[in-house]
Amino acid sequence: MANSQHVSIIRQGVTAWNQWRKKNTEEQPDLRGANLSGENLNGVDLRGCDLTRAKLNGVDLRGATLQGANLHMVDLSRAEMAYANLKNTNLQEADLHEVNLSEANLMDANLKKTKLIKATLIRADLMGADMREAALNGANLGEADLSRANLSEADLSESDLSGANFEEAILTRASLKRATLRETILIGVDLSTVDLSVVDLSEAVLNK
DSSP states (O other), X not given: OOOHHHHXXXXXXXXXXXXXXXXXXXXXXXXXXXXXXXXXXXXXXOTTOBOTTOBOTTOBOTTOBOTTXXXXXXXXXXXXXXXXXXXXXXXXXXXXTTOBOTTOBOTTOBOTTOBOTTOBOTTOBOTTOBOTTOBOTTXXXXXXXOTTOBOTTOBOTXXXXXXXXXXXXXXXXXXXXXXXXXXXXXXXXXXXXXBOTTOOOTTSBOOO
C-alpha cells in the first residue's frame, strides 16, 4: 500500500510535490497502488518512486522525470507522456495502450510484456530497451530509436515503423505482420524467424 502522506502531497500538485522532494532527498516515495487517474503531473519529479500497480490512466506526465522508477503493472493507458524521462525505468507488464510517449527517453527501460497497443512513440529513444513479448500492435514508432533493443516475441503487427532504427535489435520470433517499414533501418537484424506476412521490405534499409 502507498504511504498516505506521500499520496496527500502529490495531490497538492506538482509544485508542492517537487519542493517536498528537494527537501527530503533521502526519503523513498511510496505510491504503490495509488489512484492518481486524470491528475495533472506535468513536469513532476518521480525519480526512483515505487508506483507498482498505481492507477495513472489519463494522467498528464509530459516532461516528467521517472528515471529508475518502479512502474510494474501500472495503468498508464491514454496518459500524456511526451518528452518524459523513463530511462532505466521498470515498466514490466504495465498497461500503456494508447499512451503518448513521443520523444520520450526509454533507454534501457524494462518493457517486458508491456501493453503498448496503439501507443504513440514517435522519435522515442528505446535504445537497449528490454521489450520481450511486448504488445505493440498498431503502435506508431515513426523515427524511434530501437537500436540494440530486445524485441523477442514482441507483437509489432500493423505498427508504423517508418524511419525507425532497429540496428542490431533482436527480433527473434517477433511479428511484423502488416507493419509499415518505409525507410526502416534493419541493419544487423536477423529476420529469419520474424513474421513478415504482408510486409513490403523494398523500402527498408537492410545493409550498410
